[in-house]
Amino acid sequence: MIVYRAGWVLPVDRPPLRDACVAADDGRVAWVGPAAEAPAGEARDLGPGVLMPGLVNAHCHLELSHLAGRLAAAAGFVDWVERLVTTRGEDPMDTVRARTAAAIEELERTGTVAVGDVSNALAHLDLLEDSSLRARVFFELIGWDPAVADRVLDAAHARLGSLNLPDTITVALAAHAPHSVSPALLTALEFVHRLGLLHSGLLAAHGVQVDEADCALLAARGATVVLCPRSNRALDVGLAPVPELRAAGVRLAIGTDSLASVPSLDLWEDVLALHRAFPSLEPEWLVRTATRGGAEALGFPGLGQIAAGAEAAFAFTEGPPSLSDPLAFLLSGEARLRGVRE
Numbered sequence: 228m229i230v231y232r233a234g235w236v237l238p239v240d241r242p243p244l245r246d247a248c249v250a251a252d253d254g255r256v257a258w259v260g261p262a263a264e265a266p267a268g269e270a271r272d273l274g275p276g277v278l279m280p281g282l283v284n285a286h287c288h289l290e291l292s293h294l295a296g297r298l299a300a301a302a303g304f305v306d307w308v309e310r311l312v313t314t315r316g317e318d319p320m321d322t323v324r325a326r327t328a329a330a331i332e333e334l335e336r337t338g339t340v341a342v343g344d345v346s347n348a349l350a351h352l353d354l355l356e357d358s359s360l361r362a363r364v365f366f367e368l369i370g371w372d373p374a375v376a377d378r379v380l381d382a383a384h385a386r387l388g389s390l391n392l393p394d395t396i397t398v399a400l401a402a403h404a405p406h407s408v409s410p411a412l413l414t415a416l417e418f419v420h421r422l423g424l425l426h427s428g429l430l431a432a433h434g435v436q437v438d439e440a441d442c443a444l445l446a447a448r449g450a451t452v453v454l455c456p457r458s459n460r461a462l463d464v465g466l467a468p469v470p471e472l473r474a475a476g477v478r479l480a481i482g483t484d485s486l487a488s489v490p491s492l493d494l495w496e497d498v499l500a501l502h503r504a505f506p507s508l509e510p511e512w513l514v515r516t517a518t519r520g521g522a523e524a525l526g527f528p529g530l531g532q533i534a535a536g537a538e539a540a541f542a543f544t545e546g547p548p549s550l551s552d553p554l555a556f557l558l559s560g561e562a563r564l565r566g567v568r569e
């Protein structure tokens with residue numbers, strides 16, 4: 228048994244604990260509580276700072292990592308998409324893989340323990356398998372021409388059936404955004420509902436163009452909207468109406484989107500972006516959405532909290548010994564989260 232000790236522990240499902248320990252055994256949390264009452268075990272004193280559940284990045288495109296910095300001069304969303312389409316095939320496969328591997332390392336290094344990854348090629352599943360991450364990979368189907376839809380689906384199912392994956396990785400079929408069907412439908416989330424796609428397994432990434440009726444529909448269907456504030460800003464598509472989505476009871480999670488639109492895959496940077504855009508969002512809510520919110524959205528019940536039975540997959544930031552408000556420190560811009568795994 229490993230016993231981690233930290234200046235603060237944020238369990239997420241209960242208030243922060245000062246000078247606390249988390250005991251982990253065989254990859255699972257066995258105990259969490261005050262350091263003075265901790266069970267015996269192999270001590271790992273992390274020092275002053277904050278230990279919290281590992282972050283869950285609910286929307287990313289790891290296979291686009293080789294495009295980092297390449298589309299930065301794009302003038303708006305449509306121009307960005309056009310550049311993406313013309314540029315993504317330019318690099319040799321070994322470059323694409325090397326950049327994808329570096330992106331996975333960046334996720335691990337910055338405290339992320341699970342990722343919702345959108346892929347067209349499924350060419351990097353072995354890299355995910357070799358990592359410490361849990362992944363739910365959305366095998367994205369584009370080209371929903373009704374005439375070929377059956378063939379596309381059959382081929383996709385055959386591909387999925389041929390995969391031999393560990394239980395840390397699951398792959399699901401996903402439809403691309405409504406805008407790949409017709410530009411006129413870009414703002415019409417209603418359209419997705421009419422296709423019968425809106426259900427609790429749906430992750431609506433970005434969720435920028437939603438009105439009150441859309442919010443109510445998303446909530447009723449139990450769909451999750453993944454907030455990607457830095458990407459939205461970079462592509463100049465506006466900001467998701469977080470208070471309205473919340474008020475309507477829509478499930479929310481946070482994602483970075485890809486390195487084709489953001490400068491890093493550090494999910495905490497998106498939390499800080501939300502904090503700056505909506506200062507009234509409670510710090511507890513932001514922490515929960517970046518951890519448990521993503522875990523629920525991706526179907527990882529063992530992640531997103533520090534409690535007995537949860538997975539021992541944490542994030543830790545060092546902090547000053549005098550730290551008295553761990554949540555304020557996390558949102559100060561000085562916190563640097565890194566992954567801690569047994």
Ligand SMILES: [Zn+2]
Binds near residue numbers: 286287288432484485
């Ligand atoms: Zn995306």
